[in-house]
Amino acid sequence: MNGRQLITGAQNTWCPGCGNFSIQFALKALLQDLEKRGTSLDDVVLVTGIGCHAKMADYLNINTFYSIHGRVLPVATAIKLANPDLTVIGCAGDGDAYAEGLDHLIFAAKRNVDITLFIHNNRVYGLTTGQYTPTSPLGFKGRSTPAGTLEYPLNPLELMYASGASFVARGYTRNQPLLKKIMADAVRHQGFSFVDILQICATYFDVHDVYDKYVYELKDHDTHDPAKAMKRILEWDYNNPAPIALGTFLEREIPTFDGRFPVQPAVPAERMGKIRTILESYR
């Protein structure tokens, strides 16, 4: 299907000013770019979790698996294993990937399965009306923590570095050209590509002025130097005001999980004959 209409007729229910519009715009550009480079959109699958980000599955006219909270990665991993010719992209929220599905995130990075994960990181639960997430700053006053949270946020880039992700990047919805470039590079990368996308929640956590003040683009950064990558990753701890680097921090060329699986035989063996052979060994 070439030149397809990329947006479905589903009614869009994101709040005005939501960062998800920018991510949808960038994803659309990414799909058009993929098609231009010869990838059929029939061979692309998007997996989403649950939350505001996940509505992307309804809005984009491509193959989608609208899964459940936290479970984007096991679904995406298996789709890639089942059919390695597919381009598999996951979209997940920060609550989705860093809370409910944290175990899957670490393992996807550890396995280096060749899929791409975009985190819609607005640092708040939007759809459940404003509770803190694992990346909310210390003292965040949400509806479940009216007096402020008592725990520090985690730095997802640091976690992904430690878990073995082979592509670690951060984007920002208000820097569209850079976001598009990062997303394209992430999909092109062979292995587990992780992109934390800072977006604001227009209703519950609008900190665009803070981001606008602190973000800067990584320039002359060697993405193949892990020590330098870590130095940049640690610059901002998702808590205290500090310069926030945008761009690709780390790239590693290592074998992929799906690539290590034995190649499936073109024509599987005649099953009943094989089963009888196995049974003979039990006599």
Add this chain to the structure above:
Amino acid sequence: MPEYSILIGGKAGEGLNKAGIILARIMNGLGYRVFMYYDYPSLIRGGHNFSIIRAAPRRIYSHRTGVDFLLAMNRETLDLHAHRRSAGTVAIFNSDAVKAEGIGLPLSQIAKEEGAPEIARNTGIIAGFCGASGIPWDVLESTLRKEIPRGLESNLAIARRAFSAVEPVPAARIATLPRTEKILPFLTGNEAAGLGLLAGGLQAYVAYPMTPTSNLLHFLAGVPADLGLTVVHPENEIGVMLMALGFAYAGKKVAVGTSGGGFCLMTEGFSLSGMSEIPVVVMLGQRPGPSTGLPTYSCQTELHFAANAGQGEFVRFIVAPGDLEETYFWASAALSLSWKFQIPSIVLYDKNLAEHGYNFDIDSVPPLPDMPAMAWDRNTPYRRYALTESGVSPLAFPSAKGAVVKVNGYAHDESGITTEEAGMVTRMQEKILRKGEGLAEDLRGMPTVTVSGSKGAGDTLLSWGSTAGVCREVGEALGLRVVQPVVLNPIPAGKVREALEGSRRVVTVEQNATGQLEKLLALHSIRPDGRILKYDGRPFALDELEARVREALA
């Protein structure tokens, strides 16, 4: 009719499961039908392990309390199993570890002199058993050659010394049976389940290790590569179930395996299977709970859990096979039914069936039904959840040209896009439930209820799963009818009623504390007259159930 029971026991970690399998294969090779009960605690070393191998000239499914041969690797084995001995029981033991009456063999010394590892002492005691029972050397040797891949020569040397050191005990002689019937393969329920899934076209298996289904994972991970099976062991059971749904979405026939605790974690994905109409087969091996319970023992406690797992209302298929032929047939059929109706299936079995050894006769398995999944015609615009009369929508998979395949765990419209509109929500709920009618229709032609024992008898044992096997034997011994519902959801109530017709008294036999089959049948106004329950994790011994049945029917 000659019948023998052989117990081999010792410390955990000393290869007693393997030793039991070798003994069972020896008896199998002599023309007997065999059953092997394997009892082990949940630890890697220390503790007491034992196997009881029972051999008889007819198909059997259980052990007896008493044994004819007691093979003891340590003192504990003689002490713990003293109640199993009678005047004629022959005790064979490692005289380097035990001082006792009977046949002592200096097994530690022999193993040392032959430069073999300690585990090879098992071979010595097995050879001692063959010597005492008059089993010919060539039968022992050919079994050892097949079963011992490493260190065969030193094992054979030990076996030769132990075999010739023991004088045959005339009263304990085991005869070779005349070859009137073929020698059947001897394997476990996990192995039969794996073969059944493969026969059904399994392309991917996903599991996190958990007794009693870990050995199904091990078996499938080891099958030849040209069967084209992908096996994955992910981070946890939540990941297992979601990975399975990913495989099936991409077009691969998939199964998962676990026990009750792991299935708890799988239930959110199980419900997603129901809503998104993605087929998956769950191999659910029961073990006693609540919680960690008795990890390496057996029970029938998850019938209602399986029937009710997962939020929401959706169709599921549940089958509880009772022997290896049923396990093979239904594992295969579950895969086909799941794909035909795009529903989750549960093959509910237990440690008794999963890990104990039985004979398996593939030629007596009914032909596997041919049930193709409904494929998209590639002409009409594709809608993943197209509303149809049967409730089943045509399947397409990503990369199909011109199809946008959208699956969704939210309430959705025909194209798979989320909707909360009342009319569509109602139609879709009715659609997913309507699939149950076709499922029930297909099952009508299948062996969903079996009747065995003395089929016309007035007194009837009503049982399910692995417990049905020992009931069959009791039924034959005491002249009772045995009725076994094999499919439990949708429960074939009409066929159960038909099978019970003319019964005077009906007694249920279950390995749980609350009578789960009894409760299920009560919903269909089938009410038994008595119940026999056991909930200590151990399978019924044949004599034990016979006594309890006599008591119940007295």
